[in-house]
Amino acid sequence: MEQHNNDNDEKKYNLYTEHIMPEKGKKFKKIAKKSAFVAAMAVVFGLIAGLVMIIVYRTGSKYIKPGDKQDVTLENPVTVPSPSGESVPDSTEDITVAPEQTTEAEQETESAAASGETSPEIGNLTEYADSLRAVAAGINKSSVKITVLSNNGSWADYSDKEYGIVISGDDSGYYILTDYSVVENSDEITAGFADGVSASCALVSGDKVSGIAVIKASRAKSDAITAARLGNSDAVKQGDIAVATGNLYGNGSAIGYGIITDTQGYQYGTDCGYGLLLSDIRYEVNGYGFICNTSGEITAVVTTEITTGNSSLLGGYQASEVRTLIENLINGRNRSYFGIKGQTVSVAAEDSYGIPAGLYVSTVEVGSPAYSAGIQTGDIITRVDAKTIETMSDFMDKLEMTSSGETLAVTVKRKSRDSYKEIVFRVVLGVE
Numbered sequence: 001m002e003q004h005n006n007d008n009d010e011k012k013y014n015l016y017t018e019h020i021m022p023e024k025g026k027k028f029k030k031i032a033k034k035s036a037f038v039a040a041m042a043v044v045f046g047l048i049a050g051l052v053m054i055i056v057y058r059t060g061s062k063y064i065k066p067g068d069k070q071d072v073t074l075e076n077p078v079t080v081p082s083p084s085g086e087s088v089p090d091s092t093e094d095i096t097v098a099p100e101q102t103t104e105a106e107q108e109t110e111s112a113a114a115s116g117e118t119s120p121e122i123g124n125l126t127e128y129a130d131s132l133r134a135v136a137a138g139i140n141k142s143s144v145k146i147t148v149l150s151n152n153g154s155w156a157d158y159s160d161k162e163y164g165i166v167i168s169g170d171d172s173g174y175y176i177l178t179d180y181s182v183v184e185n186s187d188e189i190t191a192g193f194a195d196g197v198s199a200s201c202a203l204v205s206g207d208k209v210s211g212i213a214v215i216k217a218s219r220a221k222s223d224a225i226t227a228a229r230l231g232n233s234d235a236v237k238q239g240d241i242a243v244a245t246g247n248l249y250g251n252g253s254a255i256g257y258g259i260i261t262d263t264q265g266y267q268y269g270t271d272c273g274y275g276l277l278l279s280d281i282r283y284e285v286n287g288y289g290f291i292c293n294t295s296g297e298i299t300a301v302v303t304t305e306i307t308t309g310n311s312s313l314l315g316g317y318q319a320s321e322v323r324t325l326i327e328n329l330i331n332g333r334n335r336s337y338f339g340i341k342g343q344t345v346s347v348a349a350e351d352s353y354g355i356p357a358g359l360y361v362s363t364v365e366v367g368s369p370a371y372s373a374g375i376q377t378g379d380i381i382t383r384v385d386a387k388t389i390e391t392m393s394d395f396m397d398k399l400e401m402t403s404s405g406e407t408l409a410v411t412v413k414r415k416s417r418d419s420y421k422e423i424v425f426r427v428v429l430g431v432e
Contacts, residue, residue, distance in 0.1 A: 131294070132241075132243060132257055132294075135243050135292070135294055135295075135296050136243060136245070136255045138226070138296040139165075139228065139243065139245050139255075139290075139292055139296050140194060140245075140253075141194050141224065141225065141226040142165050142166045142194075142225070142226050142227060142228040143163070143164075143165055143166075143194060143245060143253055144163070144164040144165060144166060144174075144176050144191045144192065144193055144194075144217070145162070145163065145191070145192040145252060145253060146162035146163060146164050146176075146178060146182065146183075146189065146190070146191055146192075146201075146215075147159065147162070147189070147190040147191075147192070148162055148182060148183060148186045148188070148189055149186065149187055149188040149189075149190075150185055150186050150187055151187050159182075161247060161250065161251055161252040162178065162179075162182045162247060162252070163178065163245075163246045163247040163252060163253055163288070163289060164176040164177060164178035164191065164215065165177050165178075165228050165245070165246075165290055165298070166193075166225060166226070166227050166228060167214070167227060167228055167230075167326065167330070168227050168330055169221060169225070169227050171221070172216075172218065173199070173216050173217050173218040173219050174191075174193075174216070174217045174219065174221075174225065174227070175204065175214055175215075175216050175330050176191060176201065176214065176215050176216070176217060177212065177213075177214060177290075177301070177326065178213055178214075178215060178288075179211055179212075179213065179247075179288040179303050179304055180206040180207060180208060180210075180211045180212060180213035180303070180305075181211060181303075181304050182213070182288075183203050183206070183213055183215055184203075184206060184213070186203070188200070189201040189202070189203070189215055191215070191217040193217075193219075193222070193224075193225055194224060194225060195222050195224035195225060197219060197222070199217040199218055199219035200217070200218060201215040201216060201217045201218070202215065202216055202218075203215050204216050204329065204330065204332055205328075205329040205330075205332050205333070205334055206329070207325060207329060207334075207335055207432075208432055209269040209270050209271070209272055209305070209335065209432070210269065210272070210274065210303060210305060210317060210322065210325065211288075211303030211304055211305030211306070212301060212303055212317075212322065212325065212326065212329065213329070214326070214329040214330050228290075228292075228296070228297070228298050229296075229297045229298065230297065230298050230319045230320075230323055230326070231292070231293055231295065231297030231298055231299045231319055232297075232299075232319075232320055233275075233277060233299045233300060233318035233319045233320040233321070234318075234320050236260055236263055236277060236293065236299050236318075237260070237263065238259075238260055238261065238262065238263060239259055239260065240259060240260045240293065241257070241258075241259060241293070241294050242257070242258050242259055242260050242277075242279045242281060242291050242292070242293070242299075243255065243256070243257060243291070243292045243293070243294070243296075244256040244257075244258070244279065244281045244283070244289055244290070244291050244292070244302075244314055245289050245290055245292065246287065246288055246289015246290055246302060247287050247288055247289055248281075248283040248284065248287045248289055248314070249283065249284050249287065250284045250287065254289075256281040256282070256283065256314070257281070258279045258280045258281035258314075259279065259280055260277055260278070260279055260291075261278050261279055261280050261313075262276075262277075262278040263275075263277055263278075265277070265278050265308060265315060267306060267307065267317075268341055268342070268343055268362075268392070269305075269341070270337075270339065270340070270341055270365065270432075271335070271336075271337065271338045271339070271340060271341075271395075271396070271399060272335075272392070272396055273342075273343065273392040273393075273396070274317045274318065274321045274322060275317070275318040275321050276300070276306070276308065276315050276316065276317060276318065277291060277299060277300040277315060277316055277318055278308055278313065278314075278315040279291060279313065279314045279315065280313060281313065281314040282312050282313060282314070283302075283312070283313075283314045285311050285312070286304050287302070287304075287314075288302045288303050288304055289302050289314075290302060290316070291314065291316050297319075298319050299318070299319050300315070300316030300317060300318055300319060301316050301317045301319060301322055301326075302314060302315065302316035302317075303316070303317070321393075324400055325400075328400065333403075334404070334431055334432060335399070335400075335432055336399050336400075336402055336403060336404045336406075336429040336430070336431070337368065337369060337404065337429060337430040337431055337432045338368065338369055338370050338399060338427065338429060339364065339365040339367075339368020339369050339370040339371055339430075340361050340362075340363060340364050340365070340368070340370045340375065341361075341362050341363035341365075342359045342360055342361045342362055342363075342381070342392065342395070343359070343360055343362060343392065344359060344360070344390070344391045344392050345357055345358055345359070345360050345380065355380065356380050356382060356413045356420055357382070357390050358380040358381050358382040358389055358390060358413065359380065359381040359382075359389050359390075359391070359392060359394075359395050360378075360380050361375060361376070361377055361378065361379045361380070361381065361412075362377065363377060364376060364377055368430070369427050369428055369429055369430050370410075370427055372428075373410070373425045373426060373427040373428075374425055375410065375412060375425055375427070376414070378414070378415060379412040379413070379414050379423075380412060380413045380414075380420070381395065381410060381411070381412050382411050382412065382413055382422075383410075383411040384398045384408050384409070384410050384411070385398070385408060385409050399429070402429060403429070404429050404430055404431040405428065405429065405430075406428070406429055407426055407427065407428050407429075408426070408427050408428075408429065409424055409425075409426055410424070410425045410426075410427050411423070411424050412424075412425065
């Protein structure tokens with residue numbers, strides 16, 4: 001009973017209990033104060049942390065050096081002396097000059113033009129051009145315009161755009177170097193000289209392999225005609241100035257200037273191989289002529305038989321390597337015919353593949369003296385008679401000293417199963 005009364009009293013009390021709710025405005029103010037305090041503390045903490053890091057970094061960098069990191073130093077700007085003597089930084093920024101402004105250099109140029117004077121730079125260029133023209137003028141005294149007439153049935157093929165150069169002379173006339181394809185099948189040949197005289201010519205001798213020919217003009221000697229000299233092509237270097245003359249552009253005699261770009265070119269032919277000089281002088285395909293040095297000497301002979309890899313850039317046989325051939329042609333001696341194409345066995349081939357030193361036979365022409373004697377592709381010529389053969393030049397020297405109809409004892413090494421077997425062949429030289 002008593003317990004029941006207590007419960008009723010509690011319920012009565014609960015009916016009068018008040019729940020006090022905080023005001024909404026006071027709650028937001030309290031949150032704002034706390035947020036402001038936190039933000040202020042964060043800023044203070046950040047400032048303190050940054051200051052500490054700076055102090056620690058500067059102090060530590062004095063004593064701690066990175067292991068792999070290297071200091072990088074930027075180069076100072078290059079100063080270019082100005083005309084007034086002051087140093088001016090060499091800036092990479094574009095500089096725009098107003099149209100009405102004129103530089104001091106332009107004023108000097110205009111003054112020089114008005115007074116008829118030439119600036120030193122133009123003067124040097126003019127002297128350079130004059131020097132090259134003088135070389136060309138000397139070459140022109142040796143130049144010859146060749147007219148060819150060929151009768152083919154009822155039709156006459158007439159050409160007056162061919163070119164040659166006087167290479168030698170005697171009391172009976174002048175020997176002229178030209179391209180063999182020009183005069184090979186001609187019926188009449190006429191040469192027009194620098195002194196205005198024209199003379200009939202005859203073919204002395206020609207070489208089909210190299211494309212070089214010699215014709216002779218029958219006329220009296222003249223002081224106005226100079227025989228060109230063969231220069232030392234072995235002394236020519238890359239970058240040397242080159243003066244070219246000949247039928248370069250399909251219209252007869254022409255002059256071209258440039259430089260030597262390569263001295264290591266080489267061209268193999270039947271029974272021969274010649275070094276080449278290559279230039280940056282452009283010419284027409286099937287053009288021919290001569291490359292000369294600044295002394296007016298012939299350093300390379302250009303023919304239509306030459307292949308240089310770039311048919312539009314002028315290249316020719318090195319003069320030192322065709323000197324003996326030209327002398328033989330002047331004297332009416334044709335090349336003796338053996339009938340192979342070959343190349344010198346390199347040191348690398350000897351070391352890597354065990355190939356014997358000598359002249360490797362890459363081709364044997366069918367029906368040639370070498371073919372008839374039994375020489376085969378892959379043979380290596382090591383000796384001709386008593387002369388040891390190590391290079392193509394050695395082989396060519398021996399052929400040039402031997403006339404057609406003579407017999408040569410040719411020693412070759414032929415590959416067998418395990419080694420090279422030595423065989424001697426007897427080859428009777430022919431005529432091309």
